[in-house]
Each structure stands twice: as structure tokens, then as C-alpha cells.
Amino acid sequence: MDKNISFTLKVWRxxxxxxxxxxxxxxxxxxxxxxxxxxxxxxxxxxxxxxGKEPVVFDHDCREGICGMCSLYINGHPHGxxxxxxxxxxxxxxxxxxxxxxVEPWRSAGFPVIRDLMVDRTAYDKIMQAGGYISVNTGVNQxxxxxxxxxxxxxxxxxxxxxxxxxxxxxxxxxxxxxxFVSAKVSQLNMLPQGKTEASRRAKAMVAKMDExxxxxxxxxxxxxxxxxxxxxxxxxxxxxxxxxxxxxxx
Amino acid sequence: xxxxxSKIPSGKLAEKWTNYxxxxxxxxxxxxxRLDVIVVGTGLAGASAAASLGEMGFKVLNFCIQDSPRRxxxxxxxxxxxxxxxxxxxxxxxxxxxxxxxxGGDYRAREANVYRLAEVSNSIIDQCVAQGVPFARDYGGTxxxxxxxxxxxxxxxxxxxxxxxxxxxxxxSALSRQVNKGTVELYTRYEMMDxxxxxxxxxxxxxxxxxxxxxxxxxxxxVVIGTGGYGNSYFLSTNAMSCNVSAAIQCYKKGAYFANPxxxxxxxxxxPVHGDKQSKLTLMSESLRNDxxxxxxxxxxxxxxxxxxxxxxxxxxxxxxxxxLERRYPAFGNLVPRDVASRAAKExxxxxxxxxxxGLAVFLDFKYAIDRLGADVxxxxxxxxxxxYEEITDVDPYKNPMMxxxxxxxxxxGIWVDYELMTSIPGLFAIGEANFSDHGxxxxxxSALMQGLADGYFVLPYTIQNYLADQISVPRFSADLPEFxxxxxxxxxxxxxxxxxKGKRSVDSIHKExxxxxxxxxxxxxxxxxLETAISKIDELRKEFWSNVFIPGEIDDLNVELEKxxxxxxxxxxxxxxxxxxxxxEESCGGHFREEYQTPEGEALRDDKNYxxxxxxxxxxxxxxPELLKExxxxxxxxxxxxxxxx
Numbered sequence: 001m002d003k004n005i006s007f008t009l010k011v012w013r014x015x016x017x018x019x020x021x022x023x024x025x026x027x028x029x030x031x032x033x034x035x036x037x038x039x040x041x042x043x044x045x046x047x048x049x050x051x052g053k054e055p056v057v058f059d060h061d062c063r064e065g066i067c068g069m070c071s072l073y074i075n076g077h078p079h080g081x082x083x084x085x086x087x088x089x090x091x092x093x094x095x096x097x098x099x100x101x102x103v104e105p106w107r108s109a110g111f112p113v114i115r116d117l118m119v120d121r122t123a124y125d126k127i128m129q130a131g132g133y134i135s136v137n138t139g140v141n142q143x144x145x146x147x148x149x150x151x152x153x154x155x156x157x158x159x160x161x162x163x164x165x166x167x168x169x170x171x172x173x174x175x176x177x178x179x180x181f182v183s184a185k186v187s188q189l190n191m192l193p194q195g196k197t198e199a200s201r202r203a204k205a206m207v208a209k210m211d212e213x214x215x216x217x218x219x220x221x222x223x224x225x226x227x228x229x230x231x232x233x234x235x236x237x238x239x240x241x242x243x244x245x246x247x248x249x250x251x
Numbered sequence: 252x253x254x255x256x257s258k259i260p261s262g263k264l265a266e267k268w269t270n271y272x273x274x275x276x277x278x279x280x281x282x283x284x285r286l287d288v289i290v291v292g293t294g295l296a297g298a299s300a301a302a303s304l305g306e307m308g309f310k311v312l313n314f315c316i317q318d319s320p321r322r323x324x325x326x327x328x329x330x331x332x333x334x335x336x337x338x339x340x341x342x343x344x345x346x347x348x349x350x351x352x353x354x355g356g357d358y359r360a361r362e363a364n365v366y367r368l369a370e371v372s373n374s375i376i377d378q379c380v381a382q383g384v385p386f387a388r389d390y391g392g393t394x395x396x397x398x399x400x401x402x403x404x405x406x407x408x409x410x411x412x413x414x415x416x417x418x419x420x421x422x423x424s425a426l427s428r429q430v431n432k433g434t435v436e437l438y439t440r441y442e443m444m445d446x447x448x449x450x451x452x453x454x455x456x457x458x459x460x461x462x463x464x465x466x467x468x469x470x471x472x473x474v475v476i477g478t479g480g481y482g483n484s485y486f487l488s489t490n491a492m493s494c495n496v497s498a499a500i501q502c503y504k505k506g507a508y509f510a511n512p513x514x515x516x517x518x519x520x521x522x523p524v525h526g527d528k529q530s531k532l533t534l535m536s537e538s539l540r541n542d543x544x545x546x547x548x549x550x551x552x553x554x555x556x557x558x559x560x561x562x563x564x565x566x567x568x569x570x571x572x573x574x575x576l577e578r579r580y581p582a583f584g585n586l587v588p589r590d591v592a593s594r595a596a597k598e599x600x601x602x603x604x605x606x607x608x609x610g611l612a613v614f615l616d617f618k619y620a621i622d623r624l625g626a627d628v629x630x631x632x633x634x635x636x637x638x639x640y641e642e643i644t645d646v647d648p649y650k651n652p653m654m655x656x657x658x659x660x661x662x663x664x665g666i667w668v669d670y671e672l673m674t675s676i677p678g679l680f681a682i683g684e685a686n687f688s689d690h691g692x693x694x695x696x697x698s699a700l701m702q703g704l705a706d707g708y709f710v711l712p713y714t715i716q717n718y719l720a721d722q723i724s725v726p727r728f729s730a731d732l733p734e735f736x737x738x739x740x741x742x743x744x745x746x747x748x749x750x751x752x753k754g755k756r757s758v759d760s761i762h763k764e765x766x767x768x769x770x771x772x773x774x775x776x777x778x779x780x781x782l783e784t785a786i787s788k789i790d791e792l793r794k795e796f797w798s799n800v801f802i803p804g805e806i807d808d809l810n811v812e813l814e815k816x817x818x819x820x821x822x823x824x825x826x827x828x829x830x831x832x833x834x835x836x837e838e839s840c841g842g843h844f845r846e847e848y849q850t851p852e853g854e855a856l857r858d859d860k861n862y863x864x865x866x867x868x869x870x871x872x873x874x875x876x877p878e879l880l881k882e883x884x885x886x887x888x889x890x891x892x893x894x895x896x897x898x
Contacts (some may be wrong), residue, residue, distance in 0.1 A: 002645070030525055034645075042759070047811060049757045054803045057811055059318065062491040065639065066416055067322040089642050114462055115809055122439065125319050129431040133424035134383045138303040138708045140374070141381040145338065148392025151493045157385040158410055161417055165321050189383050225622050 002033025005097040009044065011056055012104045017112045017120075023102075037080065038063060038070060039095030040071070040092055056180035058117040065229070068164030073104040078227045080169035086166065086229045089236040106171035110178060110215045121167050124181065124197040124214045131205035132185045134195050147193050160188040162230045169232075175216030182206050183240035184232050190243055191229055200247035207244055255508075255882040256869055258669040259363045268367045269671070272713055276720035280571060283308035286719050287471035287727060289456055291443045293320030295415070296683025297477030298422035299707025305429035307712060309719075312469055313426070314458055315439045316493050320421045324479060324491040325703060328415025329536035329636065330399060331407035332379075332700040334372040337397055343404040345369045351891070352698060353430055354662070355401040355588050356691020357841035358858065358891045360510070361884060363670060363863070364688045372708040376408055378708055382421040386410050389470075389749060398541055399696035401588035401896075407697045408826065412635045413538055418700055420709070441467075442814065443498040444742045445475065446505045446679065449734050458474045459740050464808040468730035468741050472722045473678045473715060476502060477707070480662035480684040482515070483824040484829070485774075486759075486766025488659035489534040499666050499685055501822040503828075507674040508867035508880065510687035511665035512825070513832035513843045517695055518660035519545075519592035522643055523612040527763075532658040534641060535615070536636055537696040540585045542620035542629065543653070545592070547604040547613050548575040548807060554604045555781050564614055564652045565604070575599055579852075583896040590693040590842045590855075591896060593657035597775050598853055607654050608700075611859075616652035649896045658777060659675035661699060661841065663690040664832070667867045667882075671714035672706060675867075678722075682706035687865070692841025716746055748805050749816050754799030758815040761800060762822070765792050769826050771832055776846050782834040789827045796823060829870055835879060859891060 006029045014021030026047075031040055038060050045055035061069040070087040074080035080090045095101060103117065111119040161184070170178035186203050190197035195202070218237060225234045260271045278286065286309050290301040293315040314897040317323065349369035376394070378385065381581040387395040396405040407855055410417035412497070423642050429435040442459040443489040447455040455470040463838045481496035482488040503509045529797045547572050548554045556562035575595055577584045587595075596613045599605065606612050620629050626649060630637070644654070666674050666681035668688055673680050683703040690698065772785035794817065804810040839848040839855035841863070848856040 032528065033524050036643075039824060042530055043528055046757055046759060049801065049803055052801070052803060057809065061317055061322055061493050062324060062327045064327055064533050065642075066315070066327050067323050067324070067491060068434045069317060081589065082639075085642055088640070091642070093645065093646075102832075121318055125321075125427065125430075125437070127441070127862050128424070128427040133428040134381065135428060136378075136381045137306045137427070137711065138299070138378060141377040144336070144380040144386075147394045150392050151388050151390050154385050154388040157383075158387075158417075161385050161410075162413065162419065163417075166321065168448075180659075188385065188741075192383050192385070194381055195383050234274050236697055 002093045004030040004032050005043060005092060005095060006097060006098045007095060009101045010100055011117070013056065015112050016115060021113070023119060031092050033091065035092045036063070036088055037072070037074070037090040037092065038088050055115065055168050058113040061090060064086040066164060068166035071106050071119060071166055073106060073171060075102055075104065076157055078106065078171040079229050084231055086164070092207055106167050108176040110170055110171045110176055110213060123166065123215070124165050126213060127178065127182060127209045128185065129207035131202040135198060136187055149193060153191055156244060157188045157191045160184045160191070160232070160236055164231050166229065168229060170228050172223040172227035173184065174221060175219055175225070177217040177218045178210050178215040179237050179240070180228065180234065182210050182233055183236035184219055185237045187236040199243055200250060203240060203243040204247050253880055254839070255880055257361060257882055258671060260670065264362065264366050265645065267363050268370055275713060275717045278716050278720050278723060279412030280537035282306050285727070287312065288473050288475060288715070289469055289471040289497055290298065290314070290477060291325070291456065292474045292477035292479065292683070293743060294325040294479060294683060295419055295422055295451060295476060296685070296707045298426045298474055298479060299324070299418065300705050300711050301435050302425035302684055303421060303708055303712045304430050304715070305432070305434035306743045308434070311429070311435040312471060313435050313437050314441045315437065315441060316442050318439055320437070321420060322459055323419060324494050325700070326416045326870070327491065328700055328764035329412045329534070330538040331397065331414045331697040332375065332418060333399070333406050333697045334376045334408060334701065335369055336373055336376060336405060338394060338401060339405045341404045341763050342775060343406050345508055347404065348372060348646040350407065352695060353691070353694040353889055354688070354894055357855065357884070357894055358691065358859070358863070359840050359884065360689055360691030362886050367710065368705050371705045373675055374709055375414040375701060375704045379418060382424060384410065384421040398586060400537055400540060400592065401695040402588045402662060407584050412538070412633065417698055421822050425579045443478070443501070445480060445501050445738045447735050447738045448505055448676070448733065449728070452677045454728055456734070457742050461814065462809055464806065468680035468735040468739055470735065471489055471668065472719060472725060473680065475680040475682060475711065476685050477521060477682045478685050480665065481822070481825045482659045482662055484661045484766070484825045485769045486762045487529065487532050487770070489518060489532050492531065495818040496819065496825045497818050497821040500824055501512070502666055502674065502676065502679060505676060506870065506872050507676045508681060508869055509664070510829060510865050510867050511832065512829045512868065513836055514590055514663035514692045514841060515525070515659060515829070515841050516661040516663060517593045519589055519596055519657050520615060520655045521658035521660070522640065523607055523609065523654055523656040533639070534658070534660060535640060535655060537589070539615060541635060542617050542624070542632065543585065543615040543617050544574055545576050545613055546572045546574045547599045547607050548608060551603055552732065553608065557606045558608060560608065560609050564616070566684055568831055573604070582898050585898045588693055588695060593775060596657055608704065612654040612656045614652040614823060615655045617648060619653065621649065626724035628794065635757050652727045654657060658890055661694055663687065663692060663694055667865070670713055671717060673714070673718060678718060682711055682741070692843055703777065746813065746817065747805055749800065749813065750802055752798060754801050755800050756801060758802070758819050760801060761792065761796050762819050764828060765789070765823060768792065769829070773826070773829050777833050779845050782830050784828060784833070785830040789823060789830065793823050796820065805851045813816065830897035831876065832868065834867055835866065837863055857893070
């Protein structure tokens with residue numbers, strides 16, 4: 001059985017995008033180890049509401065590690081120090097009794113704070129809208145097995161497609177670069193025969209939109225890969241660079 | 252009595268959909284540009300519908316409760332999507348898929364809808380592959396399949412344990428393309444607050460911008476609801492935190508019938524409840540039942556020892572293990588449908604054989620699969636699920652069996668729709684889990700994704716034209732019409748009332764208490780007495796909520812507690828509706844199990860003579876029992892039988 005722990009929670013509170021934020025500390029007592037990090041915040045919020053105060057605002061939804069909504073920067077790491085999980089899959093048994101746990105929002109020019117720990121990630125949608133698709137209409141399409149795709153390629157495309165769009169890569173990057181996110185989508189689609197027709201256009205359009213939205217450049221620090229909850233590989237970035245250069249050379 | 256017209260086309264079952272398409276009305280391209288459609292929801296159904304309608308040339312306004320359409324809860328579906336491709340040459344066909352779905356639904360679904368679903372299933376796979384969905388493939392480069400409950404063929408297409416994610420991302424990509432083209436306007440972090448009606452037709456919505464807290468009005472020629480099910484009524488479910496029934500309840504209050512609310516799916520393989528701080532339950536994919544064997548100790552003393560922590564699963568020798576699904580249902584074994592598997596687990600636990608310290612769990616064991624296939628193969632198939640299980644429970648499923656227990660997962664009931672997916676309000680459509688149409692009293696695994704995409708890609712884009720063709724001369728509406736102003740005022744008054752209560756209890760504390768009532772009285776086993784208790788307890792909780800809830804913060808501002816309170820108000824109405832329906836339906840079928848109606852072997856006992864109908868509930872006002880209308884189910888080409896998974 002998991003033990004209960006007590007600790008101090010240092011949480012970033014910020015009223016709005018332009019407001020000045022500050023840390024506030026909350027003592028947390030006897031939290032069971034099998035409580036998830038977000039459930040722990042639920043407990044805090046229940047306490048705050050019972051005291052007549054406004055709860056800490058944070059993004060969360062599926063709570064099973066797949067929707068990509070949760071986005072907390074915990075003790076200096078996106079989704080916390082535990083690798084390979086999202087915040088919602090982080091459990092309190094991973095923390096020590098008496099510890100101080102610092103919780104911040106994603107901090108990046110591309111993701112302005114909305115309130116407290118909630119940030120605006122519509123920039124990701126905009127990058128997707130620029131070219132994150134195969135241009136095919138709903139209707140009669142070619143029989144699914146008509147074009148064989150080797151298992152290796154399908155598996156690799158699946159690995160790239162595992163990105164949950166949470167933004168941890170941007171939050172982890174000292175340049176605030178969105179290259180891991182963009183490259184994962186470009187790789188998935190450009191790798192598959194269905195996506196090759198538009199490969200060049202896609203790479204250029206998505207990169208241009210990323211630059212336009214104020215995301216930084218990639219300098220290969222690999223922080224994104226290390227902090228990605230889905231372990232998306234930076235080989236995607238290499239692939240995107242290749243596709244991008246080929247596209248530019250063709251111009 | 253009001254006549255319910257399901258508008259099923261004439262002709263033979265296999266020809267109905269073709270006939271319909273051949274004779275329905277169409278809208279020409281120039282007119283499409285002049286017609287606006289509101290689509291609420293961006294899950295599989297909503298996103299695929301919005302994208303398809305945008306491609307066709309309609310102007311679409313698409314509303315999303317999260318910060319991006321990619322987060323809709325369809326994303327969490329793990330196992331797969333069914334289609335009648337028969338790639339495995341194992342005897343599958345459109346008819347088989349249709350038949351399995353009708354049978355799986357315990358003969359409480361509409362025959363023509365289900366046949367159409369099976370018919371378009373293959374197009375969905377073609378569509379998704381064309382979009383770049385990376386389905387699992389075999390070494391030869393062709394698509395791979397696996398088996399799911401309730402079927403004797405392998406017809407489930409999958410993308411690792413993340414099929415819902417990949418299908419949703421496919422629909423999200425298609426949607427993003429239309430946003431880029433300007434055919435779809437996307438509104439993220441918006442929640443629908445009310446439906447606006449003009450002259451008896453759905454003409455728009457009032458939505459709340461969740462960032463500013465302000466109400467906004469949106470007008471259109473038709474409104475499509477794709478807002479999912481009502482599983483979160485129970486507080487604890489496998490649904491995401493923002494899943495709610497408010498959009499559906501507003502439609503219901505405006506005159507849309509609510510169909511079969513009692514049909515709730517309780518999924519057999521979820522991680523058991525721990526503690527009272529838990530916010531949601533986590534599903535372990537049904538695909539695990541392909542290779543995992545479900546058991547409890549055969550001896551009561553072993554079960555007791557495990558509950559007390561004196562023994563572990565590995566201490567129980569094979570001969571003392573009761574593989575109760577294989578014992579009771581030899582033909583389907585561990586792959587019986589969900590309702591059957593859930594009830595069987597409950598039966599064992601009620602009899603004292605449950606494991607876990609609560610006695611409310613059964614084992615799902617991979618020891619045998621690992622012995623048979625090797626740990627590597629098991630890891631390749633289920634690695635991410637095993638990892639997830641270990642993260643949550645701190646137990647290694649390669650060495651110890653998983654512990655699982657049934658949990659609320661999906662709701663077969665929903666807004667009543669006719670064959671065209673139109674509700675009883677002209678111009679209001681419902682798609683995906685939000686409607687009731689295809690799963691009867693129990694949904695088969697891997698069929699939710701199929702239905703969501705069928706509705707959004709291949710059904711609604713046709714049927715909505717039959718309605719819109721009559722609307723081409725109707726000019727665009729102004730959202731300043733008195734009907735909109737009035738509706739907005741009413742929503743604001745409700746919010747103000749809630750804010751003004753300033754009571755002593757948080758929204759969650761009331762929701763948890765309400766959820767307990769639902770789970771114990773309107774859960775896996777239901778009785779007349781329990782349901783009557785539930786109805787009166789819900790009355791009390793409604794009073795408690797409206798007099799004692801406390802919401803901090805401001806009304807015209809981002810306010811998470813206010814959002815939750817608005818949703819809980821509707822969950823309470825939903826819960827009572829479920830109880831009314833369950834009380835009225837004096838039979839057991841699919842997910843609806845009335846303990847008074849069972850066979851001597853404990854199987855569900857249907858009453859086809861008296862209950863072979865869709866119950867359609869018609870709202871009659873605040874605090875008044877709604878009126879029950881019936882749509883008789885007519886099976887033209889299916890022999891109605893007792894479901895049997897034994898032989």
C-alpha cells in the first residue's frame with residue numbers, strides 16, 4: 001500500500017495574460033500516494049472553494065495520458081521529473097514527504113498564460129491548419145488494402161503520430177521551438193505513400209506558420225525529446241529538415 | 252398519443268440506404284454557400300461532420316469545449332474500429348456485422364440504422380487510410396485485424412492501443428484543412444448553453460466563451476449536436492472531465508425526445524476504484540481480453556485470504572482458479588459482450604469471490620499468454636496498456652495479474668433521432684454517442700468509433716441535405732432576433748441564480764453524493780425499490796444543489812466552478828430521467844439489468860412482447876415526470892432470439 005505524504009505546494013497564480021503573476025504556497029496534508037497529481041490539485045481546489053477562495057485554474061481532461069490537455073511544469077520539468085508520462089499519469093507516490101513541489105504553467109512566447117496554470121495553445125491548431133493533413137475529401141476512396149505499406153513504415157508513422165500535442169517540447173526548449181511537434185506530424189504524413197504528393201508543400205507551409213507564430217529555432221539541445229511524455233524521437237526533426245531542404249531546393 | 256415516425260425508407264433491408272440516397276433531395280453548390288450549419292462538438296462525429304459539410308460547401312460553425320478539437324474524448328478509445336472488410340477470410344460480411352450488432356444490442360436497436368452502419372463501415376476504413384491514419388499492418392503491407400467481444404470473426408482495425416487517437420487526429424486533420432480553406436469557423440473553449448428555436452425549428456445556439464465567461468449568440472439554418480454521452484452523471488466514469496450532457500439536456504428541454512436513457516454501458520475491464528479522492532476511472536482496453544484470461548479464486552477461503560492480503564494471485568494454483576467466463580460461456584469465453592462480462596464479474600464479487608482489499612475486483616491474467624506467446628509478443632501487442640496499468644497501480648502486469656472491475660463507460664441512450672439523424676425538433680440533428688440509434692441496449696467493442704465516423708462522414712452529409720434543400724430560400728438569420736435575446740437572458744438568469752446561492756457545499760461534493768446514488772441504484776443491478784429510492788433521493792439532491800451550492804469567482808469571467816455547476820444541474824435532470832426509464836422498463840436487456848427479471852442461470856430476461864420499443868421521453872416542465880412515448884421496433888428481416896453466448 002502507498003503511504004500518505006505531506007508537502008508544500010508552490011503554485012503560480014496569474015489573473016490574466018497581462019497580469020503580474022506570483023507563487024503562492026499551500027500546505028498539503030496526508031495525501032495518499034495513489035492520488036494522481038491532478039487529483040491532488042482537486043483536493044487543493046476543494047479546500048480553496050470551502051474557504052470561499054477561487055480555485056487554481058489548470059487544463060486537464062481525459063486524465064489517462066492521451067488528450068494532451070494537462071500541461072504543468074513541475075519541479076522544473078514539463079509533466080514533472082518522472083519521464084514518459086503526462087501530468088495526469090504522475091502519482092504522488094513519486095514525491096517525498098516534506099518536499100516542496102513547484103508548479104508552473106508552460107512558459108513560452110508561443111503559449112501565453114490565460115490564467116494561473118492554463119495557457120493558450122491555439123498556435124498548434126494554426127500550424128496544423130497550415131498543412132497538417134492529406135488533402136482528401138470525404139467520399140469514395142481507394143480500397144484500403146490497394147497500396148501495401150510495409151510494416152516498418154506503418155509502425156514508424158505510428159510512432160510519429162503518437163504525439164499528443166501537449167506542448168511539453170516547446171516548454172522544455174530554451175528557444176521555445178516547436179520543431180518536435182511540427183516534425184512529428186510532417187514525418188507521419190510524409191512517410192506514408194498517401195502523403196507524399198504534398199510532402200514538400202506540407203513541410204514548407206507548417207514550418208513557415210511555426211516561424212510566423214513566434215516559435216524559436218531548433219539548436220539540437222534534445223531537451224524536447226528528453227521531456228516528451230510520449231518519447232517522440234528527434235529523428236523526426238532530422239526528417240523534417242531533410243524534407244524542408246529538398247522542398248527549398250526544388251523552388 | 253404522439254406518433255413517432257422514424258422515417259425508415261421502404262424496400263428490402265439491404266436496399267434501404269441506396270434507395271434513400273437515390274431519392275433524397277440535394278442542395279446545389281451555389282445554395283450550399285448560402286446555408287449555415289452549427290456543429291457542436293469536435294469528437295469523431297462532430298469533427299468528421301464539420302469537415303465533410305465544409306468540404307461540400309456549407310458554411311460551418313464548429314464548437315469545441317477544449318482548447319483544441321484534438322482533445323475530444325474520442326481520443327481515449329484504445330482498442331479499435333470494426334468494419335466488415337473480411338480481410339481475414341473468416342466469414343465476415345456486412346450482414347454479419349449487422350447481425351452481431353443487433354444481437355449484441357439485445358434486439359433493442361433499429362434494424363435499418365444498424366444495417367446502414369454495417370454497410371458504410373468499409374468506407375470508413377478506406378477514408379481513414381486515405382487520410383494517413385497509421386493502422387497496424389502485417390509484414391505483407393496489408394492491414395491487420397484483431398478480435399473484440401461479441402464477434403466470432405476478426406474485424407477490428409487498430410493503431411496500437413491508440414485507435415481513437417489516430418482516428419480523431421485524422422478527422423482533426425480534415426477539419427483543420429477546412430478551417431484553412433475558410434469553410435469551417437472553429438470556436439475553441441466554447442460551451443453550448445442553450446438551443447435557440449424560431450417557429451419550431453432549431454436556428455442557433457447560445458454559447459459561453461469559457462475564457463471570457465461571456466455569452467454569445469450564433470445563428471444557422473441547422474444545428475448538429477455531437478456532444479457525446481452522459482456517463483459523467485455518475486461522477487466516476489471512464490469519461491473525460493469535461494464530458495457532459497448539458498447540450499443534450501437543453502435540446503430535450505426544448506422538445507427533443509430523449510431515447511432509452513436507462514441503457515448505460517458498464518465496461519468490464521477498468522482499474523478498480525481506490526480511495527475517495529479519485530476523479531475518474533481508467534479503462535483497460537477490451538482488446539486485452541483477446542489474450543488475457545479472467546478469473547477469481549474458486550475457493551471462498553482463497554478469496555478471503557487475497558482480500559486480507561495474506562495471499563496473492565500467484566499463490567493460487569491453476570486448479571483452484573475459476574475462469575468463470577470460460578466456464579459459463581464456452582463458445583465466446585473471455586470475449587463475451589461487455590454487459591455479460593460485467594454482470595458476471597459482479598455476480599462473482601457479490602458472492603464473495605472478489606479480489607483486491609475491497610473485494611470488488613477480478614483478475615485479468617496474462618501468465619497464460621506469456622507462456623504461449625512469449626513476453627515479447629505480449630509486450631508488442633499490449634505494451635503501452637501494461638505500462639499505463641503499472642503507472643497507475645504500481646503493479647507489474649507481466650508478473651502479477653491485473654485487477655479489474657466494471658465501470659461506467661458509454662451511454663447507448665441519447666437524443667432520439669429518425670433515420671435521417673434528425674431529432675424530433677426540425678433542423679436539429681444528433682450524431683455519435685449523443686444520439687441513441689445504433690447500439691440498442693448494449694454496444695459492442697470497437698463500434699463506437701465506427702458509429703461516430705459513420706454518422707459524421709457518411710450519413711449526416713447526405714441526410715442533412717434532405718432538410719436543407721427546403722431551406723434554400725431562407726436568408727441568413729441575425730443573432731439579434733428576439734428569440735436569441737430571450738434565450739441569452741434565460742441562460743444568464745440561470746447563471747446568476749447559481750452564483751447567488753452562496754451556500755456551503757462545493758459542486759464536486761454534491762456531484763459525488765449524487766454519483767453514489769446513481770451507481771448503487773441505477774448501476775449494474777437495478778430493482779424497482781432501488782429506482783424509486785433513487786428518484787426521491789435525486790429530488791432531495793436537486794433541492795440541496797439549488798439551495799446550498801457555493802461558487803466562488805465572477806459570473807462574467809473564466810469560472811471553472813460555475814462551469815461545473817451548470818453541468819451538474821443537467822446531470823441531475825439526466826440521472827432522474829435514467830431512473831424513470833429504468834423503472835418503466837420491466838425487463839432486463841443489454842446494459843439494463845433489472846434483478847427481478849433474470850433467468851435461473853442469472854442471464855438477462857427480455858420481455859419482447861411488452862418492451863420491444865424505444866422509450867422516448869418528452870419533457871413536460873421543471874420537476875414534472877416526463878411523458879413516455881414509444882417507437883415500436885419492427886424487425887423485418889431479423890429473427891429475434893434470446894442472446895446466447897454459451898454455444
